[in-house]
Amino acid sequence: MTRKFFVGGNWKMNGDKKSLGELIQTMNGASVDPNVEVVCGAPSIYLDFVRSKLDAKFGVAAQNCYKVPKGAFTGEISPAMIKDCGINWVILGHSERRHVFGESDELRCQKTAHALESGLGVIACIGEKLDEREGGITEKVVFAQTKVIADNVKDWSKVVLAYEPVWAIGTGKTASPQQAQEVHEKLREWLKTNVSEAVANSVRIIYGGSVTGGTCKELASQKDVDGFLVGGASLKPEFVDIINAKA
Ligand code: PGA
Numbered sequence: 001m002t003r004k005f006f007v008g009g010n011w012k013m014n015g016d017k018k019s020l021g022e023l024i025q026t027m028n029g030a031s032v033d034p035n036v037e038v039v040c041g042a043p044s045i046y047l048d049f050v051r052s053k054l055d056a057k058f059g060v061a062a063q064n065c066y067k068v069p070k071g072a073f074t075g076e077i078s079p080a081m082i083k084d085c086g087i088n089w090v091i092l093g094h095s096e097r098r099h100v101f102g103e104s105d106e107l108r109c110q111k112t113a114h115a116l117e118s119g120l121g122v123i124a125c126i127g128e129k130l131d132e133r134e135g136g137i138t139e140k141v142v143f144a145q146t147k148v149i150a151d152n153v154k155d156w157s158k159v160v161l162a163y164e165p166v167w168a169i170g171t172g173k174t175a176s177p178q179q180a181q182e183v184h185e186k187l188r189e190w191l192k193t194n195v196s197e198a199v200a201n202s203v204r205i206i207y208g209g210s211v212t213g214g215t216c217k218e219l220a221s222q223k224d225v226d227g228f229l230v231g232g233a234s235l236k237p238e239f240v241d242i243i244n245a246k247a
Contacts, residue, residue, distance in 0.1 A: 003202060003203075003204050003226045004035065004036070004037050004204070004226075005033075005035060005036045005037070005204075005220070005226060005227045005245075005246055006036070006037045006038075006039070006160055006204045006206055006226060006227035006228075007036055007037070007038050007039075007206075007227050007228050007230065007242060007243045007245075008038075008039045008040075008041060008061065008089075008091070008123055008160070008162070008206065008208075008227070008228065008229040008230065008234075009038075009039070009040040009041055009230050009234030009235075009239055010041040010063065010091060010094070010208070010229055010230065010231045010234060011040065011041055011042055011043060011063075011234060011235060012041075012043075012063070012096070012231060013043055014043075014235055015043070015046070015235060017046070017049060019235075020042070020046060020049070020050060021053060023235060023236075023237075023239075024050065024053045024054050026237050026240065027040075027054065027055070027058060027239070027240065028053075028054065028055045030240040030243075032057075032240060032243050032244060033243060033244050033246065033247040035246075036227075036243050036244075036246070037059065037227075038057075038058045038059065038243055039058070039059035039060065039061045039089050039123070040054065040058060040059070040060055040061065040234070041060075041061040041062070041063045041089075041091050041123075041234075042060055042061070042062075042063070043063065044062055044063065044064070044077050047060060047062060047082065047085050047087055048085045051085055051086045051087055059087075059088055059089055060086075060087045060088075060089065061087065061088075061089035061090055061091050061121075061123060062077065062082045062087060062089070062090045062091070063090075063091050063094065064077075064090070064091065064092070064094075064097060064111075065077055065078060065079050065082055065090050065092070065111060065114075065115055065120070066078050066111065066114075067107065067110035067111045067113075067114045068114065069114075069118070078118075079114060079115045079118035079119075079120045080118060082120060083118065083119060083120065087120075088119075088120060088121055089120060089121045089122070089123060090115050090120045090121075090122055090123070091122075091123045091125065091162075091229075092108060092111050092112055092115060092122050092123070092124055092125070093108040093111075093112070093124055093125045093126070093145075093149075094125045094164075095125060095127055095164060095166045095169055096169075099166070105145075105148045108148060108149075109148055109151065109152050110152075112124060112149055112152040112153065113152040116152070116153060116154070116155065116158055116159070120158070121158045121159070121160070122158060122159050122160070123160045123162050123206075123229065124149045124159055124160070124161055124162065125162045125164050125208070125229070126142050126145035126146055126149070126161065126162070126163060126164070127142065127145075127162075127163055127164040127165045127166050127168075127169075127208075127209070128141040128142060128165055128166065128167075129141075129166045129167065130166065130167035133165065133167060138165075138183065139183075139186055142163065142183060142186075142187060143186075143187075143190050146161065146187060146190060146191070147194070149161070150191075150194060150195055156195070156199045156202065156203050157202070159203060160203070160204045160205075160206055160227075161187065161203060161204070161205045161206070162205075162206050162207075162208050162229040163180070163183055163184060163187065163205060163206070163207055163208070164207070164208035164209050164229060165179075165183075165209050167209075168208075168209025168210050169208065169209045169210070169231065170210070170231060170232060171209075171210060172210050173209075173210055174209060174210040174211060174212070174215045174219070175207065175209055177218045177219050177221070177222050177225075178222075180207045180219055180222060180225055181222035181223065181224055181225060184205045184207070184222070184224035184225055184226075185223070185224045187205055187224075188200045188201075188203075188205065188224055191203060204226035204227055205224060205225070205226055206225070206226055206227035206228050206229055207219055207225050207227075207228055207229070208228060208229030208230065208231070210231075210232070211228045211229075211230045211233060211242060212233045212238065212242070213233065213238040213241035213242060216228065216241065216242045216245040217245050217246075219245075220245035220246050221246075228242060228245075230242055
């Protein structure tokens with residue numbers, strides 16, 4: 001089973017029309033590996049702008065959404081609105097949502113179920129904190145996080161699982177290729193036992209946490225690393241090198 005390599009950019013709360021417009025121009029003009037699915041996670045206020053400028057061969061993702069289609073939820077956006085802007089993906093459960101904004105597992109369940117029902121693809125993030133890794137409970141933590149997602153997924157073809165160790169996000173400390181491969185392989189085994197062999201073989205498990213043009217090639221060569229979710233480096237021309245990591 002070949003899994004199409006998937007590279008997501010997570011722009012977080014960065015950029016403006018000028019700088020994102022320049023980045024988009026670079027991406028549109030770059031020569032990129034056609035065997036890679038690329039999705040850029042834009043700030044919600046720029047989703048429409050980004051979708052209208054970015055070449056159609058690149059996907060766009062929202063970085064969050066709420067759990068119902070509409071209503072009195074000041075400040076939130078719904079999957080229906082995201083789709084209305086021609087956008088097909090959403091990043092859910094990112095560690096910054098969990099740890100900075102205190103999003104619970106329960107809310108993440110509801111958001112995941114509703115986004116999938118609404119027809120969005122979901123980049124579902126998981127990952128252990130430093131004390132959890134040092135305490136030897138990485139597997140326990142990521143399995144429990146994956147279960148929360150799995151309980152809410154009917155169609156796995158719409159889900160990309162992003163393993164993002166919290167200690168590696170924005171710290172410049174990329175997980176080693178061996179550390180990433182080890183967790184990805186265990187996650188695939190977990191999916192085989194708890195979901196199905198077909199899902200385990202087909203779902204893309206991508207790595208995130210300080211991926212750069214310098215670290216991407218060796219990470220990409222690992223058997224169970226099916227792509228990346230890239231924060232800081234996705235705002236730079238270097239993002240193109242990461243997209244082409246396997247070329
Ligand atoms: P980083 O962010 O590449 O800047 O570490 C990754 C992420 O948060 O998805």
